[in-house]
Amino acid sequence: MHAYRTHTCAALDASTVGSTVRLSGWVHRKRDHGGVLFIDLRDHYGITQIVAKAGSTALELLDSLRTESVVTVTGVVVSRGEEATNANLATGAIEVVADRVEVQSSAQELPLPVFGEAEYPEDIRLRYRFLDLRRERLHANIMLRAAVIASIRQRMIGQGFTEFQTPILTASSPEGARDYLVPSRVHPGKFYALPQAPQMFKQLLMVAGFDRYFQIAPCFRDEDARADRSPGEFYQLDFEMSFVTQEDVFQAIEPVLHGLFEEFADWQGHSGAKGGRQVSALPFRRIPFREAMLTYGSDKPDLRNPILITDVSEHFRGSGFGRFASMVEAGDVVRAIPAPATAEKSRKFFDDMNAWAQGEGFPGLGYATQKDGLFGGPIANNHGQEGMKAIAAALGLGVNDGIFFAAGPALKAAKLAGLARTRVGEQLNLIDQNRFEFCWIVDFPMFEYDEDNKKVDFSHNPFSMPQGELEALETKDPLDILAYQYDIVCNGVELSSGAIRNHRPEIMYRAFEIAGYTPEDVDRDFAGMINAFKYGAPPHGGSAPGIDRMVMLLAGEPNIREVVLFPMNQRAEDLMMGAPGNVSPKQLKELNLRSTAEVKPAAAAAVSSGG
Numbered sequence: 001m002h003a004y005r006t007h008t009c010a011a012l013d014a015s016t017v018g019s020t021v022r023l024s025g026w027v028h029r030k031r032d033h034g035g036v037l038f039i040d041l042r043d044h045y046g047i048t049q050i051v052a053k054a055g056s057t058a059l060e061l062l063d064s065l066r067t068e069s070v071v072t073v074t075g076v077v078v079s080r081g082e083e084a085t086n087a088n089l090a091t092g093a094i095e096v097v098a099d100r101v102e103v104q105s106s107a108q109e110l111p112l113p114v115f116g117e118a119e120y121p122e123d124i125r126l127r128y129r130f131l132d133l134r135r136e137r138l139h140a141n142i143m144l145r146a147a148v149i150a151s152i153r154q155r156m157i158g159q160g161f162t163e164f165q166t167p168i169l170t171a172s173s174p175e176g177a178r179d180y181l182v183p184s185r186v187h188p189g190k191f192y193a194l195p196q197a198p199q200m201f202k203q204l205l206m207v208a209g210f211d212r213y214f215q216i217a218p219c220f221r222d223e224d225a226r227a228d229r230s231p232g233e234f235y236q237l238d239f240e241m242s243f244v245t246q247e248d249v250f251q252a253i254e255p256v257l258h259g260l261f262e263e264f265a266d267w268q269g270h271s272g273a274k275g276g277r278q279v280s281a282l283p284f285r286r287i288p289f290r291e292a293m294l295t296y297g298s299d300k301p302d303l304r305n306p307i308l309i310t311d312v313s314e315h316f317r318g319s320g321f322g323r324f325a326s327m328v329e330a331g332d333v334v335r336a337i338p339a340p341a342t343a344e345k346s347r348k349f350f351d352d353m354n355a356w357a358q359g360e361g362f363p364g365l366g367y368a369t370q371k372d373g374l375f376g377g378p379i380a381n382n383h384g385q386e387g388m389k390a391i392a393a394a395l396g397l398g399v400n401d402g403i404f405f406a407a408g409p410a411l412k413a414a415k416l417a418g419l420a421r422t423r424v425g426e427q428l429n430l431i432d433q434n435r436f437e438f439c440w441i442v443d444f445p446m447f448e449y450d451e452d453n454k455k456v457d458f459s460h461n462p463f464s465m466p467q468g469e470l471e472a473l474e475t476k477d478p479l480d481i482l483a484y485q486y487d488i489v490c491n492g493v494e495l496s497s498g499a500i501r502n503h504r505p506e507i508m509y510r511a512f513e514i515a516g517y518t519p520e521d522v523d524r525d526f527a528g529m530i531n532a533f534k535y536g537a538p539p540h541g542g543s544a545p546g547i548d549r550m551v552m553l554l555a556g557e558p559n560i561r562e563v564v565l566f567p568m569n570q571r572a573e574d575l576m577m578g579a580p581g582n583v584s585p586k587q588l589k590e591l592n593l594r595s596t597a598e599v600k601p602a603a604a605a606a607v608s609s610g611g
Helices: 057-063 122-127 136-158 199-207 246-263 289-295 322-329 347-359 378-383 385-395 410-427 469-475 505-514 519-525 527-533 547-555 585-590 596-608
Strands: 020-033 036-042 047-052 070-079 094-105 181-183 191-193 212-221 232-242 285-288 333-339 366-371 374-376 402-408 438-442 447-450 455-458 485-490 493-500 540-543
Touching: 020 047, 020 057, 020 094, 036 057, 047 057, 047 070, 057 070, 057 094, 136 212, 136 232, 136 246, 136 547, 199 212, 199 232, 199 527, 199 540, 232 246, 232 547, 246 438, 246 485, 246 493, 246 540, 246 547, 285 289, 289 410, 289 438, 322 333, 322 378, 322 402, 333 385, 333 410, 347 366, 347 402, 347 410, 366 378, 366 385, 374 378, 374 385, 378 385, 385 402, 402 410, 469 505, 493 547, 505 519, 505 527, 519 527
Parallel strands: 047 094, 285 438
Antiparallel strands: 020 036, 020 070, 036 047, 070 094, 181 191, 212 232, 232 540, 333 402, 366 374, 366 402, 438 485, 447 455, 485 493, 493 540
């Protein structure tokens, strides 16, 4: 018999009754039933109930152990009987009567429980992540992640892509987020950077003559944490293709994403996912950026929310509601957000929405109530019933639908309207939790006006091909130029940005010139890519959907830390390993570095002593 196990804790069933088996695992739960001790023994695969009978050495030993101790149990499989079967366990029809128990490792008192799903402070969970990962929900999430990555690899290879690995130590780039820098020992005063993404390398692969590349790529960015973004590092499905149009890119990756989400749509996690979730049909919707900002108030719209925003500025021009009328005359806009079937809602619902908007930093959120076709509230009283009915007709409202109004400069009004659309959808339970709705946001502006620096700058990705190419750059107002640039969005979460790349040096120089860069700047800051493009580059494009975000959606988790093995906290600290940490003076000396944390106290001491 094997030293540790003949079966896993998920492998025994009625067919093994009468067999002598050996199992190893963690003591998950203990229950003393009047001299008979029941133990739930857990391993990676599942749980088996162990019975230690009164008077046995097995009972005495198991009773002395804390939960999460590791044991090996040898015993006979017996049937539980129909009345005692646990239908929630794969092994629920049997139990193992312990004959011999060997303790492999005793557990100390636990800093957090493994059994159960009780919430625990984040710092405790991260400090003892190895215990947290034993918990059922988190363990299942990590297994889901592994299965998702395996499926992605198979699907990408099936689409004709080849996996390559790009460098981790590379050069710092002036665009994008802050780099993580790595000092060079052999080149004093110089630094490598960890890649924010394999962007330049994957484009260089296309220049090198490879056709369809992909990689499950680690990316490193020194940026703050959010619910859908880990600080420090994350993984993405990075891919690039040669001799393709924007539509070719969409047609290549859509079956991968659609098939992946269909495969795992019935994932039975522990976060409210009910199974039977539907995935939006192919092809995914294409929504121009300007339409998205107007209709949804966001460039990452949640299409499960049926609420649509409408510009009603002209309805208030010269109207009886002086505040909106004067704002429209000054060039501002008014956006309307329907509030379906709110006739029975109290005035507090609408006032609370206004207070919420003020809490978000906006002046407020106007509203009009409606019941049986009669409008109420200050805006309706001033604008008049006929005026409100015209607005209701433009929005396609029912006779019991209220309206919220966001007014102000176009960008601020769009942002408030988008946030209000989401909040109204959530408050009224309009968002279908059993759907995955994908869309592409396309036609992003190539440039935007930077109010702080009073100059035209790139709005999104400086390496995108402008629509109209060099002619557009030479003849159009920069703010009217669109780019072959796109985002893939699912349920209001941006999975990635992508683009058809600018592969011609003359177009790149001109695009950067419009943004205030000289040819010398381009040659210095992007030397590897611009030089390669001078030796014959194919038209190419790609994208990089985030692995962490996709798994987060499939697991039904609200925070990305729940699908990452060893995440950092919001301050980019690894509490378990103690990173970032101090290094020895010898290490600093080898790298020709000196810590300012040591320099400052020394300087302060010199000042206090008059030195």
